Structures are given as structure tokens and as C-alpha cells.
Amino acid sequence: MVIRIAAVGDVHLDKDVVGRFRPALDELPEHADVLLLAGDLTRHGTESEARCVATEFGGLGVPVVTVLGNHDHQCDQVPQVVKVLEDAGITVLEGDGIVLDCPGGRLGVAGVKGFGGGFAGRCASDFGEPEMKAFVGTTTQSADALSAALRGLDCDVLVALTHYSPVPDTLAGEPLEIYPFLGSYQLGQAIDSAPTALALHGHAHAGTERGTTPGGVRVRNVAHPVIKQAYSIFHLGGNLDQAQVSGVGGSGIQQTWS
Ligand SMILES: [Fe+2]
Ligand SMILES: [Fe+2]
Numbered sequence: 001m002v003i004r005i006a007a008v009g010d011v012h013l014d015k016d017v018v019g020r021f022r023p024a025l026d027e028l029p030e031h032a033d034v035l036l037l038a039g040d041l042t043r044h045g046t047e048s049e050a051r052c053v054a055t056e057f058g059g060l061g062v063p064v065v066t067v068l069g070n071h072d073h074q075c076d077q078v079p080q081v082v083k084v085l086e087d088a089g090i091t092v093l094e095g096d097g098i099v100l101d102c103p104g105g106r107l108g109v110a111g112v113k114g115f116g117g118g119f120a121g122r123c124a125s126d127f128g129e130p131e132m133k134a135f136v137g138t139t140t141q142s143a144d145a146l147s148a149a150l151r152g153l154d155c156d157v158l159v160a161l162t163h164y165s166p167v168p169d170t171l172a173g174e175p176l177e178i179y180p181f182l183g184s185y186q187l188g189q190a191i192d193s194a195p196t197a198l199a200l201h202g203h204a205h206a207g208t209e210r211g212t213t214p215g216g217v218r219v220r221n222v223a224h225p226v227i228k229q230a231y232s233i234f235h236l237g238g239n240l241d242q243a244q245v246s247g248v249g250g251s252g253i254q255q256t257w258s
Pocket of ligand 1: 071
């Protein structure tokens with residue numbers, strides 16, 4: 001049995017984008033059991049933009065699960081944004097998880113926005129000024145929450161959903177100088193602390209689709225500018241030890257973007 005996951009991130013909706021994704025989304029239930037959104041749903045995180053997200057991604061006929069991105073925090077309206085999304089039936093994860101009963105088995109999704117910090121040999125450290133400790137501490141807290149959420153889910157297939165990247169592989173194409181602001185190795189360690197089958201993230205618009213954590217978990221950057229389609233489909237099958245990822249990017253749901 002197979003669990004079919006559709007995913008996209010960084011749709012950055014506002015009024016001018018509403019309707020662009022919907023034709024492909026209306027067909028989504030034929031191709032996927034769930035839609036996962038990897039954050040940056042809005043441009044500036046306003047309640048009004050969140051209503052655009054609710055219009056575009058609400059009422060799809062399959063569960064929709066999301067994390068927020070840094071853009072969704074910009075206007076300090078996170079509680080209002082979350083309420084609008086949840087009123088539309090969209091589950092917002094931040095340091096927690098959900099188990100969905102799909103025809104192919106129980107899918108566990110654990111999610112956090114995540115944060116920056118960089119990667120092995122080139123990362124920020126918990127040393128010096130309080131501001132630096134706060135920066136690194138934010139990432140540590142986020143990674144610890146992701147690890148606990150992943151390990152707490154009782155399911156057949158486990159997926160990690162973040163906005164920031166857990167690995168540098170999927171940042172290839174971005175300037176090296178901004179890698180520390182695009183993700184953190186600590187998220188990768190959290191993903192590797194559980195039997196995660198697939199890790200999905202966004203944020204790196206100029207990045208690369210495929211990567212792998214040091215522990216061998218497949219990572220996919222599903223930022224819309226990277227996948228260049230309404231969503232990618234991932235087929236996950238088998239038990240946790242034998243989970244397979246297939247059909248990556250091959251949904252056949254190509255969309256023309258103006
Ligand atoms: Fe983005
Ligand atoms: Fe972002």
C-alpha cells in the first residue's frame with residue numbers, strides 16, 4: 001500500500017495570486033491523500049493574505065497540513081493568520097504533529113518552521129553575546145521540538161515538515177553567504193533522531209530539489225520556484241524500515257505560471 005503526499009511551499013499568496021493554483025488543486029484528490037505546505041504561504045503575514053490562502057487551499061477534499069514560514073511572521077499577526085487557516089480546515093503545525101488515516105496507512109507528520117544557523121563547519125555557535133545565544137537558542141529549541149514531535153507519533157510512515165532547510169544539499173544555487181539564514185544542521189539531526197521517511201522544506205527559492213540528511217533521510221525542497229508546478233507528489237510505501245520515495249516531481253500536474 002502506498003501513501004500519496006502532495007507538497008509545495010513558498011506560494012506567497014496575495015490577492016493577485018488567488019486562483020492560480022486552484023485548477024490543479026481541484027484535481028489533487030485524484031492524485032494525493034494529503035497536501036503538505038512548507039510555509040511562506042503569504043507575502044507579509046497579514047490576516048488579509050491569510051484569507052487568500054484559505055480561499056486557495058481550503059475545502060480541497062483532502063487534509064491540508066502546513067507550517068508557517070518567515071514571511072508569515074513579518075507583520076506580527078501570527079495568531080490571526082493561524083486562526084484564519086484553521087477556520088478553513090488547514091492544520092498548522094509548530095512543534096507538534098498529526099497522524100492521518102490514509103488508504104495506504106497511517107501517515108504521521110511532525111512540523112516546525114525551523115530557523116537558521118548554518119551547517120557543519122560553517123555554523124553559528126552558542127557563544128558570546130546574548131544576541132548570538134538567542135539566535136542559536138531559537139534554532140536549538142525548534143530542532144528539539146521537531147525531534148520530540150517526530151518521536152511522539154504512532155504511525156506507519158513518518159514525514160518531517162519544515163520551512164527552513166535541514167541540509168545544505170537543497171540550498172545549492174543559493175549564495176553561500178546566506179546559507180546560515182536558510183537552515184540549520186540541527187534540524188537534520190532532529191530528523192535523523194526518528195525513523196523519518198521523508199523531510200520536506202521550502203524557503204530556498206533558488207535552491208535544489210533533492211538532498212539527504214547525514215543519517216540517510218531523503219530531503220526535498222518543495223519551494224514553488226524550485227518545483228515549478230502547483231505541487232509535487234511523493235509516494236511513500238511499506239513500513240518505516242522500508243519506506244520508499246518515488247514519483248518525485250513526476251506528478252504530471254504541470255502548471256503554466258504567468
Ligand atoms: Fe519564500
Ligand atoms: Fe522563507
